[in-house]
Amino acid sequence: MSGRLAARLVVSISPADVGQRVSLRRRLPEGAYSDVVGVLESWADGVLRVRRRTGEAVEVAEATVVAAKVVPPAPPERRRTAS
Secondary structure, three states, X not given: OOOOOOOOOOEOOOHHHOOOEEEEEEEOOOOOEEEEEEEEEEEXXXXXXXXXXXXXXXXXXXXXXXXXXXXXXXXXXXXXXXX
């Protein structure tokens, strides 16, 4: 057995997961990877639309998705208290 670790990339979401919080990894045109985490708002015509916690909407071409899964809801933001 080799000393190298191999990652298993699995896409385990579908259009039925619209409304769920998802994490997906996409391949960028230059060959690098980028992760997007947020609520899957839509999946139509080969494009997934994910709304990040910041409110930013990200559109991802289905053909570029190499791994994806449903993840638990985001933890509530912590409020800092004055010391």
